[in-house]
Amino acid sequence: MSREVLRKHLFVNNQFFENALRDYYQDATIYLKTFEVRRVSKREESYWADQMIIVANYTSSNNVTKAQNLVLKIGFYNPYMEESVEKYDPFKREILFFQNILPTMNKMFQSLHSYPATCNAMCIVNKRPQPKYILFEELSSDKYLRVHRRSGLDENHLKLAIEKLAKFHACSAVMYQQNRDLFEHHQQPNVSEYFKIFHPLFTASLHKLVEEVSNDKWHNSETLIEKLMYFENNFIDKVSEAFMLEDNELGVLCHGDLWIENLLFQYDEKKNPIDVKMVDFGLSYFGSPGIDLTYLLFTSSSSDIADYEIDVLLQHYHITLHKTLIKLDFPRQIPSLIQVHNHFMKRGIIGVLYTVLLLPMRFSQNDYFMDQEMKDRLIFLLDYFGRKGFLD
Secondary structure: OHHHHHHHOOOOOHHHHHHHHHHHHOOOOOEEEEEEEEEEOOHHHOOOEEEEEEEEEEEOOOOOOEEEEEEEEEEOOOOOOHHHHHHHOHHHHHHHHHHHHHHHHHHHHHHOOOOOOEOOOOEEEOOOOOOOEEEEEOOEOOOEEOOOOOOOEOHHHHHHHHHHHHHHHHHHHHHHHHOHHHHHHHOOOOOOOOOOOOHHHHHHHHHHHHHHHHHHOOOOHHHHHHHHHHHHHHHHHHHHHHHOOOOOOOOEEEOOOOOHHHEEEEEOOOOOEEEEEEOOOOOOEEEOHHHHHHHHHHHHEOOOOOHHHHHHHHHHHHHHHHHHHHHOOOOOOOOOHHHHHHHHHHOHHHHHHHHHHHHHHHOOOOOHHHOHHHHHHHHHHHHHHHHHOOOO
C-alpha cells in the first residue's frame, strides 16, 4: 500500500521532507537520513485525501539523529465528485483552517492560559494550486492517545472534550465578529439537497437499520419503524434546515466531524485525562454549536452516558462557554443555559443522522448489529431520539 501511494505521489521523497523540516525549523543544516511510511489511510476512511503516517529521521549541525512523526495529507482528484467538491471542498477547508484561522485562535488560547484546541506545532501547507497537501506533526504517540472507540468516552473524557470545545467555539465566535471573511469558505452545509453524493449511503444505511429492527423485534419496534421510515423520507430537508443558523443565534466554527477518532487525550501518571486535542478539520463549518454537541455526545459516549449525564455535560459546556466569552470581551449577548439546550435540541436530527446512518458503517456494517453492547447503545439512543422528537 505505501509503495503504491509513493508511486502515485512522486514528489513525496527525501528532498520533500528535508525541505519541509528545514523550512519549519529554519535550519539549513538539516539532512534527512530516511523516512518510513508507517500507515496509509484506507479509501473508506477518507473520500478527499490520501493520508500517510510517516517517521522522518534526520540530523542537523550537532550530528544527533532525531525522529519526527508526521502526517501527510494529499488531496486527490475524484471525477465523480468534482462538481460538488468544487464548492464543498473539505481539503480546502482544512488548508484554510490551518493557514488563516488556527494562528489567531492559538493566540486566543494563550491569552486564556489554556492548551491549544488542536495540535500541529508543525504545519506546512503547499501554497501552490497543485498538488494540494498538508504536512503536520503526528500527535498520536505516547503523549497523546486515542480512546478505543468500542469503549467510548466516559464522563471524565467527555467533560474535558466539552470544555475544550466550548473554548474553541468561543474563540471562533469572537473571531467572526472581528473578521467575518475568515470563515468565508466554511459556509457550505455538510448535508444539503445540493450536496447529494452521500444521500444514497445515508438511505442504504437507514434501510439496513429498519430491516434489523423489523427482523429482531426490538422493543416498541412498530412505532420505531414508522418513525424511522418517516425520517428516511424527510431527513434531507430536516437536516439541511438544522444546519442553518437562525436570526440572533450564536454562530461558531464547528469541527463538523467531532467523534472519538478525532480526539487525542493526554494523561497524567495516574492515567487520568488532563488534556485533549482535536484533529481533522476537513468538515469544519460555521453554524450552531449544537452541531458538534449532538455529534459528539451521540456518536462517542460510553454506554453509561444517559439523559442525566447529557444534561450535566451541556451545563458544563455552557459554564465554560460563558466564562470564555466574557474573558474575550464578546460584544454580543451570551447564550443562556436554556439557549444552549435549544441549540442542542434543534440540531438533534444531525446527531441522529451521524449516529444511525454513519456510526454503524464505521463499526463495520457486517457485524455491527451482532455486537450486543453496541446494539444496546443504539437501542438507548433510538429511544432517546424518539422521546426528544428528533425522528418526528
